Amino acid sequence: MYSETTIVTPDALQQPLQEGQLVINVGPQHPATHGVLHLVITLEGETIIKIEPHLGYIHRSIEKMSESLTYRQFIYVTSRMDYLSAHINNLACAMCVEKGMQLEVPDRAQVIRIIMSELTRIASHELWIGAMAMDLGAFTPFFYTFRERETINDIMEQTCGARLTMNYMVPGGVMYDLHPEFVARVKSFVVQFKSKVSELEDLVTDNIIFRNRTVGVGVLSKADAISYGCTGPVARASGVDGDIRKRFPYSGYEKLQFEQCLEFAGDSFARYIVRIREMYQSIHIIEQLIDAIPNGDFQAKTKAVIKLPKGEFYTRVETARGELGVYIVSEGGTTPYRIKYRSPGFSNLSALNHMAKGSKIGDLMATMGTLDLVIPDIDR
């Protein structure tokens, strides 16, 4: 069971602050929140008593919007949720529609989907390391990580036509075939990544300042991680073996060899190490597939207008941040009756108060940074 924390009751909120307490606002326009997150922090001296997130500054009600879009259209709105794993969000929606239609996806499309997902994951983790190191005061890693990320974005641009919101998925496969240069460029990226990521590790991993600021900071126990619904690298750093790619394989992950990166310390440094190791695993997955892309169709034949049978469908994928679930309630029409996106960032954020309570305000940036919050994903 989870550990006990005191719960703030509505009565306590009405009470005036006790002597020596101070309320400060971080955000909504704060450089370290990477978006419009608003945290109301109650301090006693430098110690955090309570953190209260205020959300909604970028709420677009994507769930309501999806209710009036057809099953072909709603996929592309989800690129704007977690824009750093736009591709994997689209995959979750496409898979949910395919599950309702009971559609077989061609092998070639499955392999392309995995390669693209893993490239997206690397790009997302690269950006995270750069941005998080900058929050902690190290400016140089940002340039190192963006060098590799640019290569991935260029590869994406060539095949999908866009660099960030790729919109490459359709129900039944992918939208276009691969660019003729795709295989060669991905191979050269793999070589580049392997030789350059060690430079990044030299800069960050064994840096004594970085270690002092992250080791033992923002500890989350395994039971708490499960109770707060944390997923992805945040949960795996606490020893929760919940990688969807391993536990509930989809899209052909069951045929691949890779390991689930687990750490058991549960602190900010463990979350950093999990993401570094995940990038190596993603490269390992790409290496297994890049020479073995099957020939054939990249898209299954579907009708122009898609109708799902009456019922409920739930699919989940592992995005760079954790488990993204898409829950569709269908009444048999051409648009979903209700859609719920179970976004990983929303649950991960709910653990922030528990993790940061009792620590110093200076450590908050390390704790919050390693949660890898993307605000549009939380607000939806």
Add this chain to the structure above:
Amino acid sequence: MDTEVLKTYFSALEPLATFEEGGEWLMVQVPAENWKNIARKVITERNYDFLFCVTCVDFKTHLTMVYHLRGMQTDETVVVKIQLNRDQPEVATVSDIWRTAEFHEREAYEMFGVQFTSHPDLRKLILPDDFEGFPMRKDFEDPINMIKL
């Protein structure tokens, strides 16, 4: 996972429970007033420690709360549904059993107007404090922003 075993378990726990099959997982419908007791029992007896999706669906005649539960050890998954009266939706909170429910219930509260009794901090989370109406309900209309389904 054997659905028959689960069915007998839930029937013994709650005589009024009804079942729905055909989906990926077994769906159990339970009365709102017994939900808290059932929740307390399933987390210890069947080890459903991971509440991975909490949401509400507006069926125009009634609201339905949907809880997706999973055991991290066993991967056994069950979907619990609770029908609520649309005019006065009220159900007990489970945020003291699964901590993740605290934020999800606040979202259901502001979007659908579901009242969670004895919730520790039931305030609006995403919408502004002075917002009126429940935007995710099917009959919500906002003439200024031209929102209508």
